[in-house]
Amino acid sequence: MDAFSLDLLRDIASGIFFVVGCGFMLVGAFGMVRLPDVWSRLHAAGVVDTVGAELILLGMAVQAGLTQATLKLALIGLFLFVTSPTATHAVANASFIAGIRPTRLRRNETADVLGDKARAEAKS
Amino acid sequence: MIMFLAVAAALFVAILLVLIRLFAGPTVYDRVLAVNTFGTLTVLFLSLVGFIGERPDFLDIAILYALINFVSTIAILKFFRYRALGQATLNTEES
Amino acid sequence: MTKAVGLLIALFALWLALSGYFKPFLLTLGILSCLFTVYLAHRMKLLDDEAVPLQLRPALLLYWGWLGGQIFKSAVAVSRIILSRDMAISQNLVAVPCPPKTEMGHVIFANSITLTPGTITVEAANGKFLVQSLTDDGANPEGFAEMGRRVAQIEGQVK
Numbered sequence: 560m561d562a563f564s565l566d567l568l569r570d571i572a573s574g575i576f577f578v579v580g581c582g583f584m585l586v587g588a589f590g591m592v593r594l595p596d597v598w599s600r601l602h603a604a605g606v607v608d609t610v611g612a613e614l615i616l617l618g619m620a621v622q623a624g625l626t627q628a629t630l631k632l633a634l635i636g637l638f639l640f641v642t643s644p645t646a647t648h649a650v651a652n653a654s655f656i657a658g659i660r661p662t663r664l665r666r667n668e669t670a671d672v673l674g675d676k677a678r679a680e681a682k683s
Numbered sequence: 684m685i686m687f688l689a690v691a692a693a694l695f696v697a698i699l700l701v702l703i704r705l706f707a708g709p710t711v712y713d714r715v716l717a718v719n720t721f722g723t724l725t726v727l728f729l730s731l732v733g734f735i736g737e738r739p740d741f742l743d744i745a746i747l748y749a750l751i752n753f754v755s756t757i758a759i760l761k762f763f764r765y766r767a768l769g770q771a772t773l774n775t776e777e778s
Numbered sequence: 779m780t781k782a783v784g785l786l787i788a789l790f791a792l793w794l795a796l797s798g799y800f801k802p803f804l805l806t807l808g809i810l811s812c813l814f815t816v817y818l819a820h821r822m823k824l825l826d827d828e829a830v831p832l833q834l835r836p837a838l839l840l841y842w843g844w845l846g847g848q849i850f851k852s853a854v855a856v857s858r859i860i861l862s863r864d865m866a867i868s869q870n871l872v873a874v875p876c877p878p879k880t881e882m883g884h885v886i887f888a889n890s891i892t893l894t895p896g897t898i899t900v901e902a903a904n905g906k907f908l909v910q911s912l913t914d915d916g917a918n919p920e921g922f923a924e925m926g927r928r929v930a931q932i933e934g935q936v937k
Binding site for chain 3: 583587589590594599601602603605606609627634640641644647655661662664665669671672674
């Protein structure tokens with residue numbers, strides 16, 4: 560009886576993680592299709608990469624219990640946690656250097672960071 | 684078990700949505716981004732397959748895929764910036 | 779020397795997590811391969827603050843917890859924008875000052891900004907970051923200042 564209720568509790572906990580994670584993942588993937596330009600799509604990909612993926616991994620870890628599988632899931636989570644911002648930054652920086660600028664740009668302080676070179680480019 | 688299958692179905696839908704962006708993306712950066720997200724979803728899918736089939740070995744494949752996915756994204760971006768993979772990057776000064 | 783021992787322990791922990799076998803023969807092989815890797819890292823002069831960040835304070839784990847909360851909050855905000863009918867995006871490119879002093883602190887700060895959905899670090903120059911944000915809310919300086927202060931606390935001192 561006790562083992563049964565423990566199993567139930569574990570199923571409920573991982574179920575919550577799965578539902579929330581899948582929700583964020585689907586919304587992010589939908590945003591990849593819906594948002595207007597590269598810069599806004601980067602944020603949708605960020606939602607999938609961080610919250611969606613980590614919550615689903617967490618749900619699987621709860622389901623696996625204290626086994627080697629949980630360690631490996633934690634490793635996958637750590638790798639995603641470290642590599643996904645770097646990959647996102649690489650895409651953003653590459654499109655920035657290629658001259659793609661966000662649509663509906665409200666405030667642009669590029670010159671403050673890059674200095675005179677960017678100011679000269681903005682003038683020409 | 685039914686829970687894992689439901690998550691796999693959601694992953695499938697998300698992968699389809701990302702694939703739409705992969706084929707429709709106007710610029711190469713849209714496509715690279717879509718490939719990167721596709722890779723993340725594949726990592727999740729591989730770990731799920733390990734749970735559904737009760738074969739934990741798939742987690743090792745998922746770890747490898749996560750690392751290869753990162754390296755390939757950086758490699759593709761480097762190629763489209765410098766049009767070469769073998770040369771040293773141009774923007775680093777002599778250090 | 780501390781760095782070498784730290785790297786050895788980290789590598790062996792990774793080896794154990796991935797293999798899961800505790801037979802003496804395999805354990806010996808694992809320790810030998812870890813020692814060889816540490817020797818190679820020493821020869822390549824990789825044993826510095828960057829490869830073995832022992833100077834970071836243990837408060838890093840607490841920071842990750844706080845960062846997780848921030849990520850969740852901004853993920854909800856971004857999801858709301860994606861699902862809203864008119865998608866009220868107004869993108870900004872803002873300059874953000876960087877409080878952390880060390881290179882490791884800069885990396886953690888920039889990656890934290892990128893990890894939170896809604897803001898992305900695009901470029902770093904002259905001690906500032908160029909940050910792209912999806913909405914006007916994401917570009918407010920107080921959020922960045924708070925995050926920078928927390929990163930400056932955990933980065934520690936470089937000897």
